[in-house]
Amino acid sequence: MASAQKMLLEGVSDAVCFMLGALAGYGLGQAVGIDIFEQGYSGSGMVGILMVGLGGGAGLHIARIIRGRQKAKERLHEAETD
Numbered sequence: 475m476a477s478a479q480k481m482l483l484e485g486v487s488d489a490v491c492f493m494l495g496a497l498a499g500y501g502l503g504q505a506v507g508i509d510i511f512e513q514g515y516s517g518s519g520m521v522g523i524l525m526v527g528l529g530g531g532a533g534l535h536i537a538r539i540i541r542g543r544q545k546a547k548e549r550l551h552e553a554e555t556d
Contacts, residue, residue, distance in 0.1 A: 487537050495533020499525040 503510060503522040510522035 484541065487541065488534055491533040491537035492530045493533070495536070496526050496530035498533070499527070499529020502529070 500510065500522075503525045508518050508522040508525070510519055510526060512519040
């Protein structure tokens, strides 16, 4: 695959997994009664914002782990065929 295509795939997978993680954090916050869109900066609102940020970061980290495993499998396959 060309370098530009790999970079595009990496960027899209990072963005998608970040958004899914952020939505998971938001959903978890909503499930426990935390609203990040409360009026002002209350304690529970700040915790909700933190949950969204941590969820997005976790999603990004998971995407990079998956891509790393795929690259390792590709390298192993190339080594076996040589």
